[in-house]
Amino acid sequence: MKKTIAIAATLSALGSPVAAEGIIISENSSRKSMLASKEQFTGTVFVEPMFDANEQNGHSTGLVTFTPGARTAWHSHPRGQLLIITEGAGWVQEDGAEKRNVKAGDVVWFAPGIRHWHGATDTTLMRHIALSYMENGTNVAWSDQVTDEQFLD
């Protein structure tokens, strides 16, 4: 009974019309991209929720598109995050370490609790799938913005 409610809630959140017994399909065409909040991102970033966390998978799944120059604010994840870069090239940086290049096809693991940011480069778009693992009902802790100086350093 609990599982039925959880699945119904997932379907509701995705606005999906599909409700098979054991298979749920979130169709690409049924989802919505939204502009990311200017409080947590710099520049123009689109966020598309792909699939909600459920009891078994334990993570949200989203598609994030960073236009050139755009990036997240500094942040951390209580249970970590996995990025699958699907298009373009971008930068990731852990606080106190060197900025690093990532490109389409790369997979990036951010360990729990580390302060970091990720985004496009100054000249290229970067798109990634983000798997953000839930802990006690949350999967991210936001901090201050990445300044232009930090971004270009």
Added chain:
Amino acid sequence: MKKTIAIAATLSALGSPVAAEGIIISENSSRKSMLASKEQFTGTVFVEPMFDANEQNGHSTGLVTFTPGARTAWHSHPRGQLLIITEGAGWVQEDGAEKRNVKAGDVVWFAPGIRHWHGATDTTLMRHIALSYMENGTNVAWSDQVTDEQFLD
């Protein structure tokens, strides 16, 4: 100490030379595609492990390419599986239900324990990222092959 060993094991399995403190990058160019076993797949299927399960994420991450006509055997996942279709078009089917179409951009959730298969169509390639959730050290239970009659039905 336990975490350090887990991360080292992950790096070892991926053959990755990168060992930053809090960020692990699996580069696209560092990974290997392998032909999938004929015992668990029909037709020509390539499997590329993208990232190993760790204590926080709890799932393997792999890229699977089904050439036209290729498909998994019937199987189930003890804790479910999430597919992100990245290219082409394919079919998925739960035992006892109708075969369903999936295409690039769709996300597919298979609930724990349901008997099903997934693959290309008879004429198109299908590629997906597969997140397979671990339970007691395993994430799949294989069964018999999908016959041509079942595949084309």
